[in-house]
Amino acid sequence: MSAKPTPLSGFPELLPEQRIVEQQIIDTLRHTFELYGFGNLETRAVEPLDQLLRKGDTSKEVYLLRRLHEESAEGHAGMGLHFDLTVPFARYVLENAGKLEFPFRRHQIQRVWRGERPQEGRFREFLQADIDVVGRDVLPFHHDVEVARVMVDALTRLDFLPAFRLQVNNRKLIQGFYLGLGITEPDEVMRLVDKLDKLPAEKVHELLVTEAGVDAATADRVLALATISAADDSFVARVRELGVEHPLLDEGLDELARLVTGVADLTSPQVRVEADLAIARGLDYYTGTVFETRLEGYESLGSICSGGRYDALASDGRSTYPGVGISLGVSRVVVPLIARTGLVADRKVPSVVLVALADEESRAESDTIAAALRARDIPCEVAAAAQRFGKQIRYAERRGIPYVWFRSVAEDGAVTDEVKDIRSGNQFAADAATWQPPAEDLRPRITRG
Amino acid sequence: MSAKPTPLSGFPELLPEQRIVEQQIIDTLRHTFELYGFGNLETRAVEPLDQLLRKGDTSKEVYLLRRLHEESAEGHAGMGLHFDLTVPFARYVLENAGKLEFPFRRHQIQRVWRGERPQEGRFREFLQADIDVVGRDVLPFHHDVEVARVMVDALTRLDFLPAFRLQVNNRKLIQGFYLGLGITEPDEVMRLVDKLDKLPAEKVHELLVTEAGVDAATADRVLALATISAADDSFVARVRELGVEHPLLDEGLDELARLVTGVADLTSPQVRVEADLAIARGLDYYTGTVFETRLEGYESLGSICSGGRYDALASDGRSTYPGVGISLGVSRVVVPLIARTGLVADRKVPSVVLVALADEESRAESDTIAAALRARDIPCEVAAAAQRFGKQIRYAERRGIPYVWFRSVAEDGAVTDEVKDIRSGNQFAADAATWQPPAEDLRPRITRG
Numbered sequence: 001m002s003a004k005p006t007p008l009s010g011f012p013e014l015l016p017e018q019r020i021v022e023q024q025i026i027d028t029l030r031h032t033f034e035l036y037g038f039g040n041l042e043t044r045a046v047e048p049l050d051q052l053l054r055k056g057d058t059s060k061e062v063y064l065l066r067r068l069h070e071e072s073a074e075g076h077a078g079m080g081l082h083f084d085l086t087v088p089f090a091r092y093v094l095e096n097a098g099k100l101e102f103p104f105r106r107h108q109i110q111r112v113w114r115g116e117r118p119q120e121g122r123f124r125e126f127l128q129a130d131i132d133v134v135g136r137d138v139l140p141f142h143h144d145v146e147v148a149r150v151m152v153d154a155l156t157r158l159d160f161l162p163a164f165r166l167q168v169n170n171r172k173l174i175q176g177f178y179l180g181l182g183i184t185e186p187d188e189v190m191r192l193v194d195k196l197d198k199l200p201a202e203k204v205h206e207l208l209v210t211e212a213g214v215d216a217a218t219a220d221r222v223l224a225l226a227t228i229s230a231a232d233d234s235f236v237a238r239v240r241e242l243g244v245e246h247p248l249l250d251e252g253l254d255e256l257a258r259l260v261t262g263v264a265d266l267t268s269p270q271v272r273v274e275a276d277l278a279i280a281r282g283l284d285y286y287t288g289t290v291f292e293t294r295l296e297g298y299e300s301l302g303s304i305c306s307g308g309r310y311d312a313l314a315s316d317g318r319s320t321y322p323g324v325g326i327s328l329g330v331s332r333v334v335v336p337l338i339a340r341t342g343l344v345a346d347r348k349v350p351s352v353v354l355v356a357l358a359d360e361e362s363r364a365e366s367d368t369i370a371a372a373l374r375a376r377d378i379p380c381e382v383a384a385a386a387q388r389f390g391k392q393i394r395y396a397e398r399r400g401i402p403y404v405w406f407r408s409v410a411e412d413g414a415v416t417d418e419v420k421d422i423r424s425g426n427q428f429a430a431d432a433a434t435w436q437p438p439a440e441d442l443r444p445r446i447t448r449g
Numbered sequence: 450m451s452a453k454p455t456p457l458s459g460f461p462e463l464l465p466e467q468r469i470v471e472q473q474i475i476d477t478l479r480h481t482f483e484l485y486g487f488g489n490l491e492t493r494a495v496e497p498l499d500q501l502l503r504k505g506d507t508s509k510e511v512y513l514l515r516r517l518h519e520e521s522a523e524g525h526a527g528m529g530l531h532f533d534l535t536v537p538f539a540r541y542v543l544e545n546a547g548k549l550e551f552p553f554r555r556h557q558i559q560r561v562w563r564g565e566r567p568q569e570g571r572f573r574e575f576l577q578a579d580i581d582v583v584g585r586d587v588l589p590f591h592h593d594v595e596v597a598r599v600m601v602d603a604l605t606r607l608d609f610l611p612a613f614r615l616q617v618n619n620r621k622l623i624q625g626f627y628l629g630l631g632i633t634e635p636d637e638v639m640r641l642v643d644k645l646d647k648l649p650a651e652k653v654h655e656l657l658v659t660e661a662g663v664d665a666a667t668a669d670r671v672l673a674l675a676t677i678s679a680a681d682d683s684f685v686a687r688v689r690e691l692g693v694e695h696p697l698l699d700e701g702l703d704e705l706a707r708l709v710t711g712v713a714d715l716t717s718p719q720v721r722v723e724a725d726l727a728i729a730r731g732l733d734y735y736t737g738t739v740f741e742t743r744l745e746g747y748e749s750l751g752s753i754c755s756g757g758r759y760d761a762l763a764s765d766g767r768s769t770y771p772g773v774g775i776s777l778g779v780s781r782v783v784v785p786l787i788a789r790t791g792l793v794a795d796r797k798v799p800s801v802v803l804v805a806l807a808d809e810e811s812r813a814e815s816d817t818i819a820a821a822l823r824a825r826d827i828p829c830e831v832a833a834a835a836q837r838f839g840k841q842i843r844y845a846e847r848r849g850i851p852y853v854w855f856r857s858v859a860e861d862g863a864v865t866d867e868v869k870d871i872r873s874g875n876q877f878a879a880d881a882a883t884w885q886p887p888a889e890d891l892r893p894r895i896t897r898g
């Protein structure tokens with residue numbers, strides 16, 4: 001490379017001190033998910049195109065693969081990069097069903113690719129963190145409550161995250177309500193109602209009449225349902241007041257009330273949970289519960305954490321594998337958070353200690369000190385060059401390394417080791433075989449630049 | 450999905466109990482690299498095609514990207530998936546040079562893609578773990594020793610790994626020797642000598658004469674050099690005996706001797722390190738030190754861990770960024786090791802405890818017990834259904850969960866909590882606020898199936 005390369009729009013990359021932020025977030029997510037029995041899994045990045053295009057509305061956004069010298073331009077045997085982790089997971093469950101134990105919990109933290117137009121929080125390559133529970137043939141409703149609780153716990157542990165609002169709804173409720181109204185194409189109506197966050201209610205009302213062919217009075221009730229939200233199960237009475245009856249509506253109301261009640265104790269200044277009957281989710285594989293999550297002050301990002309119940313995504317003819325899951329857009333949150341608040345680690349390297357170098361001849365000696373520290377799991381590095389000590393301290397400072405280790409040899413050959421906390425300037429005698437930095441210095445800390 | 454999908458050749462996936470093996474390997478690698486000050490970094494999966502094709506001999510193996518509804522079949526603005534982590538890292542260094550501190554150390558653990566024919570240990574999508582140190586304008590030779598030492602330390606910590614042999618050489622040594630012999634195209638000769646692991650020496654001799662145009666006596670000496678190997682710096686005298694003189698040869702001999710001497714203390718029954726003057730590495734960006742690593746009993750995999758010094762890979766016109774690195778083919782090792790030895794975690798889930806469920810009405814109570822355990826970082830899960838206790842114990846057994854937690858309520862309302870180690874059958878009273886499993890049970894252990 002002979003000229004400075006420029007970034008690729010939609011393919012964000014982080015500086016070392018920013019990557020530490022992202023990695024601590026990933027570590028926290030993984031730790032939390034594992035506490036609840038969700039082991040980690042990875043699937044290949046590549047899926048057959050027919051799987052990728054089978055469901056959902058993202059077909060235009062798939063990246064196809066082709067080998068450079070492949071004859072056909074049709075793509076590598078019809079392969080594409082996955083655009084989410086749910087479709088590959090459903091495929092994985094079917095492929096390995098005989099070797100898995102159900103209910104099967106897993107978390108998955110991987111990159112996904114979508115060829116959409118880049119904007120803040122929307123990338124062409126980004127990291128997602130998903131949790132799902134899948135059953136064989138049946139999956140009791142308490143797992144819907146479980147995945148919501150696990151994700152709220154995980155998000156709550158990210159203490160630099162703004163307050164967030166988990167919004168829940170249930171597609172059975174919506175569909176049952178529409179069927180009770182005599183609407184014959186509830187999916188089309190749902191698609192139009194989903195536009196309420198972009199269009200005024202009057203415009204959606206007009207579309208319901210002109211595009212979905214419902215009468216004005218029915219459109220009124222459709223929109224009335226979408227305005228209902230509540231932090232407790234009081235939404236049930238408000239829906240009942242609209243006077244619509246359908247068995248699927250009853251089922252959806254019951255499920256949503258159980259969900260809202262089941263997570264009510266998680267409410268805090270940091271966390272709001274509410275039933276919001278306008279939430280529908282774009283992808284059509286959801287069959288019951290749906291989740292969205294919005295960050296206070298970052299509403300323009302849309303939902304940063306979404307998911308729901310999918311009862312029919314995976315079936316091998318003999319069994320079906322109903323599931324429920326929720327997916328955090330890690331890059332969607334981390335990249336704007338870093339850009340807007342300057343979130344950053346307080347050092348650029350893992351090293352807690354820089355072992356100074358008296359002269360190039362004593363490099364082996366400095367290496368021995370470093371080895372003694374590493375033997376007790378203290379990350380450290382030896383100075384790159386035997387500059388004067390003031391320069392070596394600045395070397396540590398530029399990287400945010402908090403301690404510098406000095407060895408001095410007196411004229412009588414006596415060896416003295418000292419370690420300097422370069423933040424306070426304090427310097428004290430230390431033994432590489434026993435000295436321990438304070439626990440809070442062992443890992444980089446996250447600060448607002 | 451309505452039929453059982455089949456695996457894609459060359460795109461390996463692991464079962465949950467195998468993924469735990471891979472993840473513990475990744476954790477160990479990351480921990481070791483961080484101890485030496487190598488922070489983690491990730492780059493985008495996508496690079497401009499001209500970067501991918503600029504160096505090396507893998508151009509045929511690159512996967513191009515194209516958006517599904519893109520007009521041109523030429524690929525997404527000439528983008529492809531990276532086939533290694535060195536080329537993207539060199540690009541990242543150039544792009545961010547003004548914001549990095551040099552010498553810059555980083556490790557990178559990511560998937561790479563190559564469209565080659567799949568075979569054991571050769572995949573189309575696989576995980577690599579790289580460490581590199583890059584300087585600005587200069588990078589002292591001691592970093593060549595450093596990256597070798599760090600990687601050997603990391604590999605040594607993988608205690609289920611077979612014994613391995615790190616083979617080192619130096620391209621200055623080889624080139625200087627060839628130049629001293631009067632060979633005008635040393636790269637072509639090097640390419641032919643690289644075939645020694647596939648072709649008999651006589652055949653290579655013949656090719657040297659017919660294809661590289663060297664005379665028979667010169668070809669003899671070229672092959673004589675390639676037969677030299679040694680676990681110490683005794684190779685220097687053996688090279689000198691061949692009677693070739695060149696300043697570049699002197700430089701290469703000196704560097705290689707320093708490298709072999711610098712890692713000699715790492716030798717153990719598990720680790721051999723040797724200078725092997727037949728090693729050259731295919732990629733032409735190496736300019737000095739080259740590394741290869743072979744696993745005992747897995748010689749057919751070829752080198753599982755390779756790298757070297759690259760002094761000219763990155764330059765922005767004002768500065769050059771010489772580097773040295775070494776790259777472990779994680780999938781190349783893990784997948785065959787699992788396949789051949791049945792390496793597996795002793796449980797399929799992170800959970801240490803299954804909290805039993807007396808009846809569905811007491812789920813909230815079991816959830817509370819689980820929450821108390823999780824508050825002290827003990828992974829656990831609540832039984833999926835209130836089956837009889839024998840079935841719940843088998844539920845734990847099938848997953849390898851070592852402990853089952855039972856709560857019983859006496860007629861007088863007194864509550865008793867007990868935990869059963871289902872491996873020994875021992876059951877004892879316990880308090881969810883204080884009980885601690887033995888440390889060795891906290892994480893899954895790796896066993897040979």
